Amino acid sequence: MIKGWLxxxxxxxxxxxxxxxxxxxxxxxxxxxxQTIRNLFFHVPMxxxxxxxxxxxxxxxxxxxxxxKLKDDLVASQSVSTxxxxxxxxxxxxxxxxxxxxxxxxxxxxxLTGASVSVIAYVAYLILREAIDENALRAKISxxxxxxxxxxxxxxxxxxxxxxxxSLHPGKxxxxxxxxxxxxxxxxxxxxxxxxxxxxxxxVLDIRKRKRIIEMQHQL
Amino acid sequence: MKxxxxxxxxxxxxxxxxRYALNAILLYVVSTVFVVQLLFGHIIDDATWIALFWIxxxxxxxxxxxxxxxxxxxxxxxxxxxxxxxxxxxxxKIVYNSLLMIFLGFLSLALxxxxxxxxxxNTLLFYSAFILGCMGLASALTLVSAIASSAGNNxxxxxxxxxxIVIPLLLLVIKAxxxxxQVTISPQDIIKILVSLFLIVAIIVILAVILFPYLWxx
Numbered sequence: 001m002i003k004g005w006l007x008x009x010x011x012x013x014x015x016x017x018x019x020x021x022x023x024x025x026x027x028x029x030x031x032x033x034x035q036t037i038r039n040l041f042f043h044v045p046m047x048x049x050x051x052x053x054x055x056x057x058x059x060x061x062x063x064x065x066x067x068x069k070l071k072d073d074l075v076a077s078q079s080v081s082t083x084x085x086x087x088x089x090x091x092x093x094x095x096x097x098x099x100x101x102x103x104x105x106x107x108x109x110x111x112l113t114g115a116s117v118s119v120i121a122y123v124a125y126l127i128l129r130e131a132i133d134e135n136a137l138r139a140k141i142s143x144x145x146x147x148x149x150x151x152x153x154x155x156x157x158x159x160x161x162x163x164x165x166x167s168l169h170p171g172k173x174x175x176x177x178x179x180x181x182x183x184x185x186x187x188x189x190x191x192x193x194x195x196x197x198x199x200x201x202x203x204v205l206d207i208r209k210r211k212r213i214i215e216m217q218h219q220l
Numbered sequence: 221m222k223x224x225x226x227x228x229x230x231x232x233x234x235x236x237x238x239r240y241a242l243n244a245i246l247l248y249v250v251s252t253v254f255v256v257q258l259l260f261g262h263i264i265d266d267a268t269w270i271a272l273f274w275i276x277x278x279x280x281x282x283x284x285x286x287x288x289x290x291x292x293x294x295x296x297x298x299x300x301x302x303x304x305x306x307x308x309x310x311x312x313k314i315v316y317n318s319l320l321m322i323f324l325g326f327l328s329l330a331l332x333x334x335x336x337x338x339x340x341x342n343t344l345l346f347y348s349a350f351i352l353g354c355m356g357l358a359s360a361l362t363l364v365s366a367i368a369s370s371a372g373n374n375x376x377x378x379x380x381x382x383x384x385i386v387i388p389l390l391l392l393v394i395k396a397x398x399x400x401x402q403v404t405i406s407p408q409d410i411i412k413i414l415v416s417l418f419l420i421v422a423i424i425v426i427l428a429v430i431l432f433p434y435l436w437x438x
Contacts, residue, residue: 065434113391121384128381132371144431145367149385151427152360152420156388159416 004206011199018045018193028183032101039097041189045197046090047115052198053083053205054122058150061143073139074216076146077129078208080122086201087119111169114157121149223304227312231288235320245284249328252276257335266339270397273332274390278357280324285317285361286378289369301436310362310432314425317358325354342400345410349396349417356389356421363428370435389424392417 022041030037060076094112095105106112128145132138182190235242256272300309329350340346361382368378396413399405 117384117387124380124384128367128371128377131377137370140434141367141370144434145381148363148367148427148431151423152385152388155420155423156391159392159420160388 007199008203008206011196011203014192014196015200018189018196021189022193025185025189027186036097036100037186039093040186041193043090043093043097044190045194046086046093048194049197049201050083050086050090050118053079053086053201054118054150056202056205057083057146061146061150064139064143065147068136068140070135070139071213073143074212075205075209076143077126078212079205080125080146082201082205082208084119084122084126085204086197087115087122091115091119109169110160114153114160117156118153121153125149223308224312224315227304227309228316231312231316241287245280245324246327248283249276249280249324250331252279253328253331253335260336262336266401267398269332269336269339270394273328274353274394277325277328277354278386278390280328281321281354281357281361282379282382284320284324285358286365286368286375288313288317288362289365306433306436307429309436310366310428313362313366314359314428317362318355321354321358322351325350340397340400341403342405342410345396345405345414346400348414349393349400352414352417352421353389353393353396356393356417356424357386359421359424359428360385360389363424363432366432366435389417389420392420 018041022038027035027037057076057079060072060079064072064076094115098107099105125142125145129138129142132141253276256276260268260272361378364382364385365378367381368375371377392413396417399409399413
């Protein structure tokens with residue numbers, strides 16, 4: 001049997017629900033975005049899942065510095081990889097959306113800067129891990145870097161939109177707030193989609209973690 | 221406190237004794253400014269002024285700060301380990317590197333003004349953002365250099381790890397510089413940006429002090 005099957009299956013069902021309902025429900029006719037508004041159900045949950053993964057990685061990095069157990073380090077590194085997967089998917093879905101609404105794959109927008117800097121920082125984290133051979137030393141150094149990078153990125157993402165004069169993303173600058181005027185019909189799909197993708201991300205993390213543990217046992 | 225001052229004096233003496241390192245960075249700054257002058261001529265627009273200035277300073281910072289932990293041998297580390305606490309070591313390095321960066325920064329600024337002029341109107345905002353930016357670069361790169369040196373003194377690693385960390389700071393400083401170009405700015409805006417700059421520098425220093433002891437124990 002699948003361990004903890006309840007949340008895994010419900011995550012999967014929510015994702016399926018959001019894909020089917022997201023493509024079928026009636027969405028409000030808005031200028032410029034039109035039907036591409038449906039991408040909201042896919043693009044935004046990717047970032048939610050990414051932040052949950054990076055948050056998990058931060059928690060486990062802090063735990064590692066306290067406990068010095070290699071298992072905590074393993075969870076931290078695997079959640080970074082999983083988070084990066086969702087980050088790249090978030091960038092890709094966003095780029096496609098941007099091409100059809102703003103006319104370009106990439107624009108100079110504070111949200112895009114923040115997202116790409118986060119992705120670069122965590123790729124650097126993975127490179128740092130590969131550069132060190134010894135397990136305990138690698139775990140310790142990468143935990144330190146992870147905490148340092150996460151804290152600075154969190155501040156950065158908090159400050160950045162307020163400093164920017166304008167943003168193409170809703171809710172920042174002159175555009176209206178996104179959650180306040182979300183269509184009630186759409187929020188019925190959006191929030192389940194967000195929860196579903198987050199649960200799905202934890203499932204991916206779980207599988208990666210168990211795979212890595214098996215690999216490590218074989219090496220020994 | 222006395223320990224920190226003693227360690228800063230040691231770093232300063234080392235720098236004076238091995239003058240080649242400092243001279244190399246100075247020559248780097250002079251030659252890049254000169255190359256920029258050759259390529260761009262005299263008049264450049266303000267955005268280019270700011271961007272090139274911080275690119276030059278960023279690479280000078282990488283060169284200057286990266287050797288702060290790399291230059292120490294393993295045996296000497298053991299010696300420091302017995303003499304001083306990790307917190308005072310990292311604080312002394314941060315203070316020393318900040319002073320070095322401010323010195324290098326003002327030197328490049330002077331050169332830059334000679335070649336390209338000074339387009340800023342709000343000098344108070346300019347200099348406060350400038351000094352905070354130099355301090356922030358120095359302290360962030362100090363911890364990154366400690367990480368890179370414990371990962372086997374890899375200079376490529378230093379650049380890879382350093383860039384994502386300094387981008388937030390750099391964007392804030394450049395934002396402050398762009399603001400300083402304007403003749404009239406509301407005091408609230410000035411306070412807001414300087415406070416955010418100060419907070420980010422303070423958080424970098426606090427994180428460095430908390431995290432460095434973990435790198436230290438080998």
